[in-house]
Amino acid sequence: MARVVVIGAGIAGLVAAIHAVSDGHHVVVLERKSKIGGRGTSQNSDGFSLHFGPHLIDKSGPFYKLCKQLSRVKPSIKSVRLDKIEVVGFGPIRPVGNVKQAALNKQSIRAKTPGNPYFESVKFLSTWGIEENEQRLKSLLKSKFSVSNEGWIGLIGRLGAALDEVGVLVETGCEVVSVNGGKVALKDGREVECDAIILACGAGAAKRILEKVDEEIYSSNFANLSPKFAASIEAGLSSKPMAGKHCLIDYENNAAIIDYMAIQPKLGTTGSHISAIITGGTENSRIERLESILDTHLSGWKSHLIADLKQKKIVVGYSNCVDYDIFSNQRILLAGPWVKSEYLLSDAAADTGKRAAKGLKSIL
Ligand SMILES: Cc1cc2nc3c(=O)[nH]c(=O)nc-3n(C[C@H](O)[C@H](O)[C@H](O)COP(=O)(O)OP(=O)(O)OC[C@H]3O[C@@H](n4cnc5c(N)ncnc54)[C@H](O)[C@@H]3O)c2cc1C
DSSP, X not given: OOEEEEEOOSHHXXXXXXXXXXXXXXXXXXXXXXSSXXXXXXXXXXXXXXXXXXXXXXXXXXXXXXXXXXXXXXXOXXXXXXXXXXXXXXXXXXXXXXXXXXXXXXXXXXXXXXXXXXXXXXXXXXXXXXXXXXHHHHHHHTTOEEEETTHHHHHHHHHHHHHHHTTOEEEOSOOEEEXXXXXXXXXXXXXXXXXXXXXXXXXXXXXXXXXXXXXXXXXXXHTTOEEEEEEEEEEEESSXXXXXXXXXXXXXXXXXXXXXXXXXGGGOSSSEEEEEEEESSOHHHHHHHHHHHHHHHSTTGGGGEEEEEEEEEEEEEEESOBOTTTTGGGTEEEOSTXXXXXXXXXXXXXXXXXXXXXXXXXXX
């Protein structure tokens, strides 16, 4: 049994901790913030559980599969329907009652016709424009993209509860400032000794920590890692400006608007829970552009606003990811969507979290 410190209690860290503890290691998770979940967390405001941007679960991906496996009661999820996804200026991806158009749309998507509004839209919705991903595209087209009745944070809570049940300590409010030869130094001056470290604190914090560990490995591996930024607006409204539509895609502006309540009625039947995202463009203008897209497509939404949460700049994903074991000679393994994986987004976090935990045996 080895002493393993997991740094970061986002999806990657929680998943790594679950697999490490089930392989018999003694695990401690250290989290800088006061609550777990990282970018997958949410904030309660006037009855709405507001997220850091739209989060759709791929029910065939490793994150959801693990949540299901850990739960005595299966999470209740509802799928995003293709007939309820509208491409702005063109119409639904699968128009009901227009078999010919539905078949044409399907054909263009299958052929991946560049510039075709339907293909460009599903491509954007499947990965928020990070990069094309066959698995996520297939899942979206098979209606496997879903919304949970307990919100994204409910699924994170299931990971936390599983760790609690087996006695793993998740210490919050605990910022790691450096790691050095089996010692983890905290901002409050404490040091934690361990046999191995899983670094799952997001690429930005990982970079600051790893740069000091080995400058050469750091610079040769992290030089090309590039974050993709987004802005997002979540809003609880007393009205239903989406009129039952699950999603509107403005692919020319790299933007999408989702109504969680239309997809998952268990979240509430009066009003709507709008979640909008925009990627690309310059940092300063992103949030203003997204607001004006909301003004255009959901006219009057502001006068029905109950609660909102805005992110001007948030990392949604990465390209040119790094290998999980580049620091294995220091007994440090890496996890998160910035680490190479066949998956993207939360599924990459879950996949790399598992890989790091399973990789422990090769470095101990
Ligand atoms: C706008 C947006 C939309 C998204 N949409 C989707 C979607 O539709 N579907 C999907 O599957 N995924 C989606 N994602 C992706 C998903 O949220 C992330 O991939 C996932 O949450 C990343 O988890 P993580 O654990 O790697 O990182 P993070 O969530 O960033 O967690 C890292 C944790 O480490 C902690 N930490 C940082 N530094 C330190 C330190 N020095 N010491 C201790 N702790 C530290 C942080 O506080 C944080 O809790 C979206 C993300 C965003 C931002």
